Amino acid sequence: QQQVKQSPQSLIVQKGGIPIINCAYENTAFDYFPWYQQFPGKGPALLIAIRPDVSEKKEGRFTISFNKSAKQFSLHIMDSQPGDSATYFCAASMDTGGGNKLTFGTGTQLKVEL
Amino acid sequence: DAGVIQSPRHEVTEMGQEVTLRCKPISGHDYLFWYRQTMMRGLELLIYFNNNVPIDDSGMPEDRFSAKMPNASFSTLKIQPSEPRDSAVYFCASSLGIYRGFNQPQHFGDGTRLSIL
Numbered sequence: 099q100q101q102v103k104q105s106p107q108s109l110i111v112q113k114g115g116i117p118i119i120n121c122a123y124e125n126t127a128f129d130y131f132p133w134y135q136q137f138p139g140k141g142p143a144l145l146i147a148i149r150p151d152v153s154e155k156k157e158g159r160f161t162i163s164f165n166k167s168a169k170q171f172s173l174h175i176m177d178s179q180p181g182d183s184a185t186y187f188c189a190a191s192m193d194t195g196g197g198n199k200l201t202f203g204t205g206t207q208l209k210v211e212l
Numbered sequence: 213d214a215g216v217i218q219s220p221r222h223e224v225t226e227m228g229q230e231v232t233l234r235c236k237p238i239s240g241h242d243y244l245f246w247y248r249q250t251m252m253r254g255l256e257l258l259i260y261f262n263n264n265v266p267i268d269d270s271g272m273p274e275d276r277f278s279a280k281m282p283n284a285s286f287s288t289l290k291i292q293p294s295e296p297r298d299s300a301v302y303f304c305a306s307s308l309g310i311y312r313g314f315n316q317p318q319h320f321g322d323g324t325r326l327s328i329l
Contacts, residue, residue, distance in 0.1 A: 132315075141323055142255070149315075198310055199245075199257065205254055
């Protein structure tokens with residue numbers, strides 16, 4: 099019940115395309131859903147996050163869509179660029195009394211080709 | 213501001229040896245997390261601390277693993293004795309947790325790539 103399932107495992111798109119990465123969760127107690135971006139040799143870094151009281155959040159070219167009833171959320175990257183090539187992780191957490199313990203998905207390796 | 217600092221960046225050692233990984237969190241952050249990343253299992257939370265106190269160590273795989281946080285600016289993850297299956301990238305992250313009702317991001321270090329021969 100603590101798992102977050104992420105798909106696809108890898109994704110290749112052309113420059114300017116719109117890659118979409120999907121995640122699903124079971125635990126309805128999750129109340130915070132961030133996406134992290136990781137480049138080779140680096141640690142993950144927060145990209146964008148959403149709470150379940152909204153259905154969509156945009157930050158620049160990155161958009162999270164959230165479907166509370168389906169317990170699914172997805173990341174869309176508009177006008178993708180080669181510099182977006184990285185591994186993307188979705189995650190989920192619940193309030194544990196001040197903490198922010200994250201459960202991560204398995205990651206999606208994105209490659210944006212010229 | 214300096215981010216989360218981990219050392220060493222790479223460690224290669226023989227099976228059976230003791231391994232100590234080090235982490236300096238971002239100043240002022242009161243949560244510290246240790247993760248392990250492998251191709252097979254992805255990013256796994258091992259243990260996390262709040263105000264230097266271990267809160268949840270349910271992800272620590274075995275008694276061979278131990279973690280300490282003697283003060284707010286330093287933490288260690290120790291493996292003794294090490295085994296080849298411990299080979300992975302180990303990340304430390306720090307955070308303000310939930311501040312004024314808002315989830316604060318976890319800031320990750322660049323990791324320690326550990327190889328046990």
